[in-house]
Amino acid sequence: MKPIRQRVGRILKFTRFSFRDLVASAAPTVALIAAACVAAYLIVDPAPPRQVTLGTGQENSAYDRIGQKYAQELGRHGIAVTLQGSHGSRENLRRLNDHKVDIAFVQSGSTDQAEAERRGLVSLGSLFTEPLWLFLREEKGHAPIARLTQLKGMKINIGAKGSGAPRLFRQVLEVNGVDVKEVQASQLDNTPATIELLEGRIDGMVFAAAPDDPLIQMLLQTPGIALFDFTQAEAYTRRLPFLTHVTLPRGIVDLGRDLPAHDYQLIAPTATLVAREDLHPALVDLFVQAAARIHGGAGWFQQQGQFPSPRFSEIPVAQEAAKFYKDGPPFLQRYMNFWLANFFDRMWVVVVALGALILPLSRVVPPLYVWRIRSRIYRWYGQLRAVEQALEAAAPGELEAVCRAQLERLNDIEHRVNRLSIPLSFADDLYGLRSHINFVRDRIQNQLRSSTE
Template sequence: MPKITFTLISTKDALIAFGPIALMVIAVIFAAYYVVDPAPGRTLDFSAGQENSAYESFANQYAEELKKNQINLRVHESQGSQENLQKIADPDTNIDIGFVQSGSTNETEAQARGLISLGSLFYEPIWIFYRAKNEISNLSSFKGKRINVGPDGFGVRRLFAQILSVNNLEESDISIQQLENTPATVAFLNSQVDVLVMSSASDSVLVQMLLQTPGVRLFDFVQAEAYTRRFPFLSHVVLPRGIVDMGKDIPARDYHLISPTATLVAHESLHPALISLFLQAAKKIHGSGNWFSKQGEFPSDRYTEIAVEPQAEKFYKNGPPFLQRYMSFWMSNFLERMWVLLIAFGALALPLSKIIPPLYVWRVRSRVYRWYGQLRAVEHALDEATPKQRKQIAQEQLQRLDAIERKVNQISIPLSYAEELYGLRSHIQFVRKRLMGD
């Protein structure tokens, strides 16, 4: 006789009852995972700036932050803001996101090109370095000078042209040079360039070096407030006295500067879930104060002419999404994407809970109840027999009943349903007595 195990539940019957529903739910979840609002990609391309520039340095920091969430951020070199803008807007370049200086475009053009802003990150003041015996307070004094504004990809030329226009100057009034920052600085120190125009964050090595170079003057925008009224994308910032070197009192006084801001710009195809992730990284990288900004001032939804994406606006108002505060990025993203499916499944849970348990009970009890049909057939054979046949029929049905009993004794059933099994065995004995009575 095979060994009979006693369990609280029947695994086989439970799998048959619950299995199809469970498989259906799993299949729907997997289908929804890949079809309904696909998951964000794990590899992104970031257009930064020149080698050893502030843009490149910050982009590498973003790559480190996103790496913590299993996202590979590939950093690409570029000439600067204008080139980044072109690459992000062009789908053939496969650039997802990058740094763009405020003032590089306008809201209408940006919308037409599918660009969105995640906010501004830090000030990039206009640094104008020159040599002169006396301080210059008006840009018209640079007429006829050799002025380096960097390659077109930098975006400085476009900005400087706007500044010249409100000073009644044209580019034809000066000699435009377009060297990159490092060779331009060398040319400036060798007197091959008269004026050096740069737009960079305060931690630029070249800027800090020039601020401490004897004989090099920094242009003071005494009309800074007027510039910000003319150009809303500009801000008035102050380089405080002694901020470069307090011991040497460099600079020896406050300087007023005008400054665009570096903004984080992406193509509208960027997955919404990644926006919050980038802004969390931005808060870590740019949230501390520096020469021009206070702690917590950046990132910000201000200072950008490109419309800030609604998901980014939610971040600025409410902080990171609720689930991302307590879960990993991928788990929270999965739950956020699946919420419709989870609600639908929750709505089905009540009717399913009323169907599946009775199905399980029926499966277990059917192993007992189906033998009652055999018992009824035994009794029916005896009842249909003629008086002469009853003895022979009784002997035949006793053999049949013995076979039924052997099979019933091999039934494995959960303990909670043992009553039905023992009831069947007692009924077998009842039929046996009736057959033997004949």
């Protein structure tokens, strides 16, 4: 049985398809295609980073608390969000321009479109309204202040340095014909300014913040502190287009105590999410989706689903954000986790690379395979030629010895050829080589007989 198995194994060895030769022939092509795909995947459309820096606001401010919500939302997808506090919009803009943060909260009106485009900034949308709150001390026996022109000579904290409030309040004063120099302006942080107001060392202070800011909530309920009513709010929105007209409804702060006692008209910029234009598109998608979950509900000044919005911003909206507002989340992200959806979304780059390389390179593999198989046969023709040249170069007296030496060499060649592993489809080449070996052997034997006669 063992000899039979050996004979069968020998037959299979000499007749099977040469997978090893196919792999060796295709390996350079496969390696080239794989390298091109990896390069396309990593360079043309790199994977999104796993860490991003978000510029927020002052400690315990609305920006600070909302930033923590974004960190939680993106953390669910494996993105670490580093929160970087600031004094507000102006400081966040500077940090964006200096590449110190990747994305930040910025108040509308803090810059203009031309400046934003020049700096390479894009908006991911408006998030919520941030009314301009002007709190003033009430003076007994004096009528409440009804016009901003009445602020001349008063001590007003116009907002912290680096925040958007000072620029905004200056613009509001300018449309009233009041120069900020006519006001005794200070620029303390919100908490120290609130203390100064309560202690009576300043006459008023300006906020530009969401209504759930703790300091605003406190001042709205503090006796002796009055909120300025922008009765000309609609006119302000026509003069300063980045502002919107909102109403603080009667009783919204405390229905039981009827606070406030009447409706207040307010003017409000919007908080926007601003990023550098080189922020990875996948991160833009994630932030906009997080914004929809965080800011999509109803609030004091907004209806359900009103925010986030591509409106109310002077900064151009990012292409990916505009797509979200038009069509919703990317198709794959509706059914898969972020990283898997992002992987398949980026696979089109690899498909293009494969399509560009596979068709032309696939035509190279078959000829390489044929050449590799036949080269194992053809190299023995060089050995046969060497045998013939040895006969031709032999001197008449040495011919017999040379013939016998070349016959031994030819037998060795034949023995090695018989051990060649050749696919069945190339058997004609193998048998052609064997016949040529016999042809050379016959020639040597003829010459040997002639030399001995």
